[in-house]
Structure formats: C-alpha cells, structure tokens
Amino acid sequence: MTDRTYRGKWLLLYFGYTYCPDACPTTLNAIAGALGKLGATADKLQALFITLDPRRDTPKVMADYVKAFGHGIVGLTGSPDEIAAVAKEYHVYVAAHLEQGASYSVDHSSLIYLVDPKGRFTKLLSGGLPPERIAQQLHQLIDQSS
Numbered sequence: 001m002t003d004r005t006y007r008g009k010w011l012l013l014y015f016g017y018t019y020c021p022d023a024c025p026t027t028l029n030a031i032a033g034a035l036g037k038l039g040a041t042a043d044k045l046q047a048l049f050i051t052l053d054p055r056r057d058t059p060k061v062m063a064d065y066v067k068a069f070g071h072g073i074v075g076l077t078g079s080p081d082e083i084a085a086v087a088k089e090y091h092v093y094v095a096a097h098l099e100q101g102a103s104y105s106v107d108h109s110s111l112i113y114l115v116d117p118k119g120r121f122t123k124l125l126s127g128g129l130p131p132e133r134i135a136q137q138l139h140q141l142i143d144q145s146s
Contacts, residue, residue, distance in 0.1 A: 001076060004119070006046045007117065007119055008117050010045045010046070010114065010138070010141070011047075011048060011113075012046070012113070012114060013090070013112070013113040013114075013115065014027055014028065014048070014050070014111075014112050014127065015051075015094070015108060015111075016052060016110070017052050017053035017056070017106050017108070018051070018053070018062065019053065019105070019106075020106070020108075023127055024110075026128075027110060027112065027128075028049060028066070028069045029069060030127075030130060030134055031071075031112065031131075032069040032070050033130075033131030033134075033135075034131040034135040035071040035072075035135075036071060036131070037131060037135040038135050038139065041139065042071070044117075046072070047072070048074050048076055049062070049066055049073055049075045049076065050076045050077075050086060050087075051075070052083060052087060052108050053096075054077050054079060054080050054082075054083045055080070057075075057077045058077060059077055062076065090113055090121075092108060092111075093107070093109040094106060094108045095107045110126070110127030111124050111125065111126065111127055112125040112126075112129075112134070114138075114141065116141075117145075122141060123137070
C-alpha cells in the first residue's frame with residue numbers, strides 16, 4: 001500500500017485502533033453513515049482506517065474490525081516504524097498508556113483527513129461530526145472539484 005494506491009479517489013483517513021472504547025467506533029460509524037447517504041457519489045471515495053496500535057492490530061484483526069462498519073472501509077496496519085512515519089506525516093497525536101498487566105490504551109487525536117484524488121491534503125473534519133454533516137461537506141468538496 002502506498003500513497004498512490006487509491007489515486008483518483010477522494011480519501012477519508014481516520015487514525016485509531018481496534019481496542020479504542022469510544023472515539024474510533026463512533027467515528028467509523030459516522031463515516032459509514034455518511035457514505036451511505038452519498039449514494040453514487042460514494043463511489044468516488046475510499047475510507048481508510050489506519051491503526052495507531054500495530055502491535056495488536058494485525059492485518060486480520062483490522063480486516064475483521066472494519067467489516068462491522070461496512071461501506072468498504074479498509075483497515076491498514078504496518079510495522080511500528082511505518083505507522084509512526086505516517087502518523088508523523090499527518091501530525092496525528094498519539095500516546096500509549098501502559099496499564100496493569102498487558103493491557104494499555106492509546107490516546108489519539110480524532111480527526112478525519114480528506115485527501116483529494118491527486119493525493120493532496122484538502123481538509124480536516126472533526127471525528128465527532130454526525131454522518132449528515134460529513135456527507136454534506138463531502139458533497140460540497142466533490143461538487144466544487146468537478
């Protein structure tokens with residue numbers, strides 16, 4: 001997977017992890033809901049969920065997790081160095097907190113990054129937006145670029 005894999009499509013990038021108790025499932029549900037509201041316009045988009053916890057989020061774990069949200073969301077993982085590099089490139093806040101035993105949590109920013117079909121960063125959306133607002137903003141961006 002490279003930055004050219006989905007060239008020609010709008011990208012919605014969301015960084016998180018599968019053990020996240022709140023922000024990640026809420027935002028992925030909102031993204032899936034927005035894609036559902038876009039109808040045929042959704043074909044111009046690809047949503048990517050990039051883990052910030054590559055230790056636990058294996059390719060199988062990621063694939064199984066994103067299936068629950070539907071609408072073709074793709075889950076991406078990699079080596080710790082690869083994940084750190086992409087998180088740094090997008091200025092994602094991330095901090096792991098060790099807890100008792102093997103359990104830990106990962107604090108992270110909750111933003112949706114929009115990248116245009118030419119691979120250029122276009123806009124940030126709050127991870128807390130409802131599906132309707134995400135769909136509205138995506139329609140505006142896509143309509144303006146057509």
